Amino acid sequence: MTQDTSSILIVDDEKEMRQLLQDILEEDHYRVVGASDGQEALAHMESEKFPVVVTDLRMKGLDGLGLLEQVIQKHPESNLIMMTAFGTVESAVEAMKQGAFDYLTKPVKADELLVTVQKALREALLRQEVQQLRQQVSREYAFDQILGKSKPMREIFDLIRRVADSQTNILITGESGTGKELVAKALHFNSQRKSKPFVPVNCAAIPELLLESELFGHVRGAFTDAKSDKHGLFEEAHDGTLFLDEISEMPMMLQAKLLRAVQEREIRRVGSTKSTSVNVRLVVATNVTLAEEVKAKRFREDLYYRLNVIEIRLPPLRERKEDIPLLTHGLLQKSLTAQQKHIDGIADSALARLIDYQWPGNVRELENILERAATLTQGPIISLEDLPPNIQNIQGEGQFIEDAVEQILPLGQVEKAYIRRVLEKLGGNKYQTAHVLGIDRKTLYRKLAEMEDGTSKE
Numbered sequence: 083m084t085q086d087t088s089s090i091l092i093v094d095d096e097k098e099m100r101q102l103l104q105d106i107l108e109e110d111h112y113r114v115v116g117a118s119d120g121q122e123a124l125a126h127m128e129s130e131k132f133p134v135v136v137t138d139l140r141m142k143g144l145d146g147l148g149l150l151e152q153v154i155q156k157h158p159e160s161n162l163i164m165m166t167a168f169g170t171v172e173s174a175v176e177a178m179k180q181g182a183f184d185y186l187t188k189p190v191k192a193d194e195l196l197v198t199v200q201k202a203l204r205e206a207l208l209r210q211e212v213q214q215l216r217q218q219v220s221r222e223y224a225f226d227q228i229l230g231k232s233k234p235m236r237e238i239f240d241l242i243r244r245v246a247d248s249q250t251n252i253l254i255t256g257e258s259g260t261g262k263e264l265v266a267k268a269l270h271f272n273s274q275r276k277s278k279p280f281v282p283v284n285c286a287a288i289p290e291l292l293l294e295s296e297l298f299g300h301v302r303g304a305f306t307d308a309k310s311d312k313h314g315l316f317e318e319a320h321d322g323t324l325f326l327d328e329i330s331e332m333p334m335m336l337q338a339k340l341l342r343a344v345q346e347r348e349i350r351r352v353g354s355t356k357s358t359s360v361n362v363r364l365v366v367a368t369n370v371t372l373a374e375e376v377k378a379k380r381f382r383e384d385l386y387y388r389l390n391v392i393e394i395r396l397p398p399l400r401e402r403k404e405d406i407p408l409l410t411h412g413l414l415q416k417s418l419t420a421q422q423k424h425i426d427g428i429a430d431s432a433l434a435r436l437i438d439y440q441w442p443g444n445v446r447e448l449e450n451i452l453e454r455a456a457t458l459t460q461g462p463i464i465s466l467e468d469l470p471p472n473i474q475n476i477q478g479e480g481q482f483i484e485d486a487v488e489q490i491l492p493l494g495q496v497e498k499a500y501i502r503r504v505l506e507k508l509g510g511n512k513y514q515t516a517h518v519l520g521i522d523r524k525t526l527y528r529k530l531a532e533m534e535d536g537t538s539k540e
């Protein structure tokens with residue numbers, strides 16, 4: 083505890099009393115500031131933080147209870163200790179009810195004062211620390227609704243922060259359920275366009291023939307069903323963000339029209355000869371590799387380069403397993419809130435299985451499984467039995483550790499076997515293996531080389 087954070091404010095209208103308390107506390111190396119009534123105390127609190135305030139109850143001007151009320155409102159991080167005259171227990175009780183940290187009866191004994199102040203100080207500092215940690219956690223482990231603490235996710239948070247406000251088009255790639263739409267929203271809501279529309283369009287969900295008029299609008303009589311003029315989603319997203327999901331599903335003919343809209347920043351409604359200029363930030367997403375679509379001539383190369391100015395690549399969940407506990411707790415909480423249910427959490431054995439599983443459906447699959455478990459569970463916590471059979475029965479690292487313990491293998495041997503197994507599981511991909519194991523590639527190569535040396539000597 084530094085002297086700086088341990089300033090104590092003493093409030094009493096009797097000068098001798100104030101001096102006495104000040105001497106006792108200064109003797110114990112606290113920094114002390116005195117005030118002669120509530121008003122003066124509040125003025126001090128405006129310019130300096132006091133984790134602990136010791137105040138007399140009865141004072142001229144703003145009295146102890148009045149000060150307490152103000153402190154709770156304006157400086158909730160401070161703990162207030164109320165001094166009451168001997169024989170007035172009721173007022174002490176009243177102060178406690180109103181939120182005082184503790185009370186002391188006059189005449190105040192030195193040791194009592196020191197113990198109480200120390201307790202109040204420790205509690206205030208602890209609370210301050212918890213609050214700072216909490217802020218830090220929400221800054222580092224989440225971005226808007228996106229949870230993640232793994233290195234790739236933290237890099238994505240940084241990237242979102244950096245590019246949200248630029249006008250460039252953004253391509254978001256990643257397997258199904260990795261959070262592409264969440265990222266698109268985060269981009270929009272962290273940009274200056276946030277008060278303007280965010281318009282999501284799933285290119286795969288709209289029939290090919292309708293997509294053009296959905297995106298660009300049409301004029302009356304453009305086709306049989308066009309009974310009146312209609313603006314398209316581009317115009318709806320004016321000044322905002324247009325999110326084109328599953329962009330690879332857009333027909334070639336429309337890709338040409340999209341390219342024109344992107345390049346010239348204007349669109350033409352179906353059946354119209356007039357162009358309308360639009361100011362739209364384009365964010366597109368895909369779960370296929372667009373470069374391969376380009377090679378296969380299913381996606382226009384020029385459009386690909388226009389869209390792929392900045393790529394945000396969301397790694398599959400199995401490549402960032404350290405996010406699973408955080409996601410599990412966060413998503414479980416979300417589901418419980420929605421179901422208005424209370425559960426204490428998840429058993430370690432169940433969480434271990436979730437960490438072990440390969441998650442082909444990524445975060446969406448995890449979310450669904452937790453929702454199902456939260457609905458089904460009858461216990462105070464989610465247990466192994468509440469998970470679907472395919473996840474309950476996988477024999478993964480958990481079993482592997484059990485076996486190792488059974489044979490009491492030396493650590494080095496377990497490490498070797500583990501590295502070999504992970505490498506096998508990831509199809510021999512050393513880059514991914516190093517990544518999943520949380521070591522750099524050089525270290526992995528060194529360990530693999532050692533293993534080969536070891537086996538040749540054995």
Ligand SMILES: Nc1ncnc2c1ncn2[C@@H]1O[C@H](COP(=O)(O)OP(=O)(O)OP(=O)(O)O)[C@@H](O)[C@H]1O
Binds near residue numbers: 260
């Ligand atoms: N990092 C994350 N933190 C919290 N929730 C997440 C995260 N990633 C995904 N989710 C949740 O998982 C679900 C799927 O996410 P989203 O719809 O963004 O995925 P997607 O990549 O667009 O999938 P698809 O390709 O299938 O459309 C959503 O309910 C989303 O809220």
Ligand SMILES: [Mg+2]
Binds near residue numbers: 262263327
């Ligand atoms: Mg999506």
